[in-house]
Amino acid sequence: MPNYRRPRQPGASVFLTVTLAERGAWWLVDHIESLRMAVRRTREERPFRIDAWVVLPDHMHCVWTLPEGDRDFSTRVQVIKSRFSRRVPMGHRRLSHVVRRERGLWQRRFREHHIRNEADFHNHIAYCWHNPVKHGFVERPEDWPFSSWHRDHP
Numbered sequence: 001m002p003n004y005r006r007p008r009q010p011g012a013s014v015f016l017t018v019t020l021a022e023r024g025a026w027w028l029v030d031h032i033e034s035l036r037m038a039v040r041r042t043r044e045e046r047p048f049r050i051d052a053w054v055v056l057p058d059h060m061h062c063v064w065t066l067p068e069g070d071r072d073f074s075t076r077v078q079v080i081k082s083r084f085s086r087r088v089p090m091g092h093r094r095l096s097h098v099v100r101r102e103r104g105l106w107q108r109r110f111r112e113h114h115i116r117n118e119a120d121f122h123n124h125i126a127y128c129w130h131n132p133v134k135h136g137f138v139e140r141p142e143d144w145p146f147s148s149w150h151r152d153h154p
Contacts, residue, residue, distance in 0.1 A: 011068040013051065013115040015124040018077060019059040019107045026057040027105065029146055031088045035060075038083035046076050052125040055146035056135060061128045063121070073112065081106045 020027055028035060035055060043050075048070075051063040066073060085105045115121045132144035141149050 009114055010071040011066055012071065012073075013063060013065040013121055014073050015061070015063050015113040015115060015127075016073070016077065017059060017061050017111040018081065019110070021105060021107050023058050027088060028055050028060060029057050031084070032146060034087035035080075035084050037087070038080045041083060042076055042079045046072070046079070048073070048076060050148065051121070052128040052152075053148045054128040054131050054144065056132060056137070061131055063115070063124050063128060077110055 032055065039050075047067055049065040051065055053062040054060060064073060064076075088105070113124070115124060129141040129147060129149045132138050132147065133141060138144045141147065142153065
């Protein structure tokens with residue numbers, strides 16, 4: 001098994017992609033209020049700024065900025081995934097999920113990219129907002145209801 005190490009830059013802005021184990025499922029949008037609650041409670045305990053966020057049926061993309069001196073985005077992702085999983089019905093679990101005490105809803109890993117500069121920051125925010133268009137759910141970013149587009153473009 002590879003020994004993967006995530007970068008640890010305090011106060012960084014990070015682009016994240018978190019995906020359900022079952023591609024094509026609609027768990028995230030079908031249970032959007034449970035996801036919002038999980039994010040809200042996690043931010044109360046472990047603050048971070050949400051620069052952009054889009055929730056699609058089976059994955060989500062977001063850009064977060066951590067507080068100065070804080071570099072632990074990984075725990076925040078883990079806690080959000082765990083809180084969400086506990087609020088939705090349990091689906092099929094493989095033996096490996098049972099052994100690890102997992103619900104089997106999420107892919108175990110997630111993808112992250114540390115933002116390098118202002119252009120990179122704006123490109124990743126635009127990526128979040130345009131992702132529902134890319135996947136063919138809507139024709140314009142403003143038509144997708146589960147996006148920070150609406151917060152930033154009232």
